[in-house]
Amino acid sequence: MTSSQTENSFAEDGGIAGALRALPPKKAPDGGWERVLDRHEARRQLESRRRRYWGGGMAVAASIAVAVVGLQMGAGFFAGTDIDADARNPGPEAVVFRGEGVSSSSRASRPPSQIASETAGGAAVDFGQQLEQMDMEALVAFSQFQEERLRSLPLFDPAGPGQVLEVGSFGLTTELEDQIALLDEGLIPATLNAGDQAVPRRLLQERALLMEDLFDLRHAEAAEAGFIYADF
Amino acid sequence: MSGFANRTIDPAFVRAAQRGDMKAHEIIYRQFADPVYTLALRMTGSPTVADDILQESFVEVLRGIAKFRGEASLATWIRRIAVSRCLMHMRAAWNRRRLLFSEIVGDDGTFEIRADEETPELAIDLEAALDSLSPVARAVVWLHDVEGYTHKEIAEMMNRTSSFSKSQLARAHKRLRERLAPAAEASATPVRQAMIA
Numbered sequence: 001m002t003s004s005q006t007e008n009s010f011a012e013d014g015g016i017a018g019a020l021r022a023l024p025p026k027k028a029p030d031g032g033w034e035r036v037l038d039r040h041e042a043r044r045q046l047e048s049r050r051r052r053y054w055g056g057g058m059a060v061a062a063s064i065a066v067a068v069v070g071l072q073m074g075a076g077f078f079a080g081t082d083i084d085a086d087a088r089n090p091g092p093e094a095v096v097f098r099g100e101g102v103s104s105s106s107r108a109s110r111p112p113s114q115i116a117s118e119t120a121g122g123a124a125v126d127f128g129q130q131l132e133q134m135d136m137e138a139l140v141a142f143s144q145f146q147e148e149r150l151r152s153l154p155l156f157d158p159a160g161p162g163q164v165l166e167v168g169s170f171g172l173t174t175e176l177e178d179q180i181a182l183l184d185e186g187l188i189p190a191t192l193n194a195g196d197q198a199v200p201r202r203l204l205q206e207r208a209l210l211m212e213d214l215f216d217l218r219h220a221e222a223a224e225a226g227f228i229y230a231d232f
Numbered sequence: 233m234s235g236f237a238n239r240t241i242d243p244a245f246v247r248a249a250q251r252g253d254m255k256a257h258e259i260i261y262r263q264f265a266d267p268v269y270t271l272a273l274r275m276t277g278s279p280t281v282a283d284d285i286l287q288e289s290f291v292e293v294l295r296g297i298a299k300f301r302g303e304a305s306l307a308t309w310i311r312r313i314a315v316s317r318c319l320m321h322m323r324a325a326w327n328r329r330r331l332l333f334s335e336i337v338g339d340d341g342t343f344e345i346r347a348d349e350e351t352p353e354l355a356i357d358l359e360a361a362l363d364s365l366s367p368v369a370r371a372v373v374w375l376h377d378v379e380g381y382t383h384k385e386i387a388e389m390m391n392r393t394s395s396f397s398k399s400q401l402a403r404a405h406k407r408l409r410e411r412l413a414p415a416a417e418a419s420a421t422p423v424r425q426a427m428i429a
Contacts, residue, residue, distance in 0.1 A: 025266050025270040032265055036290040036291060
């Protein structure tokens, strides 16, 4: 818009709002429709994968990483937990824990629930530092606690019917889910046989951070939807 | 303006799109791509981000048009999706600390995000003046002054209060006037003098 056009716009509308409304529209970049179609297809495939991976919207598949880690760490680690035989080569939903009790949690330096309660509500605890101090056993136990806690939330799909206009955290949630799925399906299993446990341990710590963020977002979504009280 | 108000579309295309007719979807895209891009560009100030929001918005249209019930016009519906996408982008940016800005917490718990200072010579141009605003202020100004949203609606979309929207708008107007003032004083025309009055 030229200065004279701006001048005229101000004169006609008598203010900034009028001048802004008079700004000319911009032309969208060429080739946009083809890119929309590409993105739509990529999103469709990603969501199909996510549905398969995350089951009913909760962290069903989160047990995969835990199971794999448990298997690698030797028999007896998951005392009281029955793991399907095909867990050694897991598909997205190949692993099912049949036992609810996981004795490994008792071996963690502190109960996972206590760690979580310390990290919730802005307590003066450095969550990352706590993860640094956890050994593999404690990390696995904490992962399982995180999964259970996520499952306990009411299912809420921000992209579901009637929610298309919601200005929410859908993008962040799905991004977190994708990152966790990537860790579970690829990175963590791929590093377990490397001999050096420092890498999978680091990945599990990263996973714990992502799961914590995911829980916070899903909790906020559920609270916003009125499914639960935002009591912490 | 974004140009939504000037765009209409034959309801037959909407119904066809709802049945999954991709040609109808393409027609809708061609009709509304420029307004969506303009809105996104004005709200974010970045052509790259605006292009991304344009695509995201129409992916949303593709996914959600079957649920469009026609209670508002298609233009209104698409505009709302685009606005939502813009705000989601801003929110993600806040969360990830991607933007370089400072927060100033006010007495009422609201905050203003101020962009870095830019070169004074840009103040002569209204578009540049708009770009000089913080992301939040720019969004509020555009939504209120151009798209016609109320403070209450803006507050709901941004998860803020109406007073937050009002104060952002007032500060933005003040800033725009300050930005445009040197040019107006230089030209010394009655019109420019009036616009900063």
